[in-house]
Amino acid sequence: MWKKTFHTVSLILLLLIASPFMVTGESTVEVMALSGTTGLSLVKLLEEQPTIYPGVTFNYTVLKSPDQISAKIISGEADIAAVPTNLASILYNRGIPLQLAAITNWGVMYVVGSASTISSWQDLKGQEIGVTGKGSTPDLLFRYFLTANGIDPEEDVTIRYYASPAELTQLVIADKVRLATLPEPWVTEALSRNLSLTVLLDYQQTWQQLEQRSDSYPQSALVVKTQLAKENPAVVKAFLQAASDSNAWVVTQPSAAGLLAEKYLSISAPAATAAIPRCNLRLDEAYQVQAEIDYFLEKLYSFQPQSIGGKLPDEEFYLQK
Template identity: 35%
Template sequence: MKKILSVLAALTLTASLLAGCSGKAASTPAETAGQAESASAAESTMESAAETETVSQQETTVAETEGSQPAEASGEETAVRVMALKGPTAMGMVQLMDTAEAGPVGGNAYEFTIAASADEVTPRLVQGDADIAAVPANLASVLYNNTEGKIQVLAVNTLGVLYIVESGDTVQTAADLKGKTIYASGKGSTPEYALNYILSSNGIDPEKDVTIEWKSEHSECVAALSSGEGGIAMLPQPFVTTAQAKNDSIRIALDLTKEWDALQAGVETPSALITGVVVVRTDFAAENPEAVSAFLDSYKESVDFVNGSTEDAAALIEKYDIVPAAVAVKALPYCNITFIEGTEMKEKLSGYLNVLFGQNPKAVGGKLPADDFYYSR
């Protein structure tokens, strides 16, 4: 029970970037930027800094069986309970979700649940009520450390979704941020670490050379952005698209994923700015290796479909009440939905976690995860 309580304390970081892409702006959902504090963050619980206006805590269950119990496997089928967040992680799964409505896929009888925030996912994963889940990258490391290896990462599913936007035309490169005021949410979490890394690597002292005004919600950043000339903010997708729909003067100045990649050029084992990953309970993976492999194959097909058929994918994204199709069509090219597993996953993710660890060990659960954190099939 003590260990469970310790793990549940990690909920305070659960609005990491991936969750950071879910939320509500007026009547349009967009994901929240998430907290990257570890279980020790229970000492001072932070309200999700990237949380947008009120987010419905509804869960949408797809292909669920009668009642609230997971689907019973029939014959050789394996019941697999999957959770994703209302944003890019769920967007990448929609084709698989749609196919699963007709019955088992690759021998797996799926039950999908879309959650509004990661604090809905974490307890169900830890308590064994979910088998596979899409979570913020740093949260995966925190859970691994606090459950003593009972969580493994299967694949990277979302790269960076953070963007520097402005209502003017003054920022063309990261160096142009020097001397500017930047509105942002996510202090003490992944957004802050990513921004600090980009700034410091471009010779800008985050403490002295820029003014970063931290807000509790994306909506506050947009309001501040619109209130003054030359306003600059850091926002995640698809919230950027939602903000642009309300204010056509807002433009994307910098893609922080591309800025990160540029800094990694020439590095022997380059890392990447990573928002989300897919994890599995270690026990479930050990007991059902074929089911896990089948899931990975089906999930990769779904990601390829979403990235290759934007309009069809957007229709499914609206079907599952993630974001409206009109928003999805414009946001998908900027959401960096991907599928990376195996050696490449380990190289990119371990490098990313190392950057976070260098800024704040709590962001990854106090220590870097061991090799068994990275699932290999």
């Protein structure tokens, strides 16, 4: 009798070790991505929904706004999410149990327009420029680049704010706004529909030159619910590998990826295909590039502390190897 009981207990323990989700009662992982370039690196997973880890189903949801995806993370509905890096810091500093697992793109911002006389940041002096999201990361970086080049954002230029990149893009296409800061894929959308437009300035190159960094700024990230990371690290590791493979596929197969971007992310296929080379897609696990993330968040904090949640996140913010 004792041997039979011991055998039964041993079998249960073996199953629990082999199937970590039995410990938590979970058999699904909810993956949520923000529409647009933030979710672009995951489109292969959205389409194929492969088996990433035995016995675990990964469900995918695409959300249209930062507010929507924030609500899902705060409520605990999202186990893994693709979000802007500074939003990850804001949520962490609010006490939301998450960890930064990886960076998925390294900047997608550009200044576009039809002004052929503009070839440097100094040339923006005296100009009127359209910008989206007052106080957002693109806005803060824009103001920083101006200041670093001797231009006072309050006195030397006129900044007009718009609600969304989509709205600003339409005005640029119609020649109602002469200069604008836009992210991909809206840059490509604008250039393809108004042939007088061109890319005038590159945020990413400017960042590297000013800061003397080997990489651009880490704009988008994957975050993981802390409980999932601690209780099921093998599942998280498997997902990060799958996400990395998807990211690499998008870079090497832009035409096919463009079709999926149109299907899942509300980006037109031609625009997505043409934009991918300028999206700086590369997945790096957070522990590998922590110095770059720290530097970026410190810079944002120096501009506007609330842009990262009022303080620099501590070491627990980063998912370690």
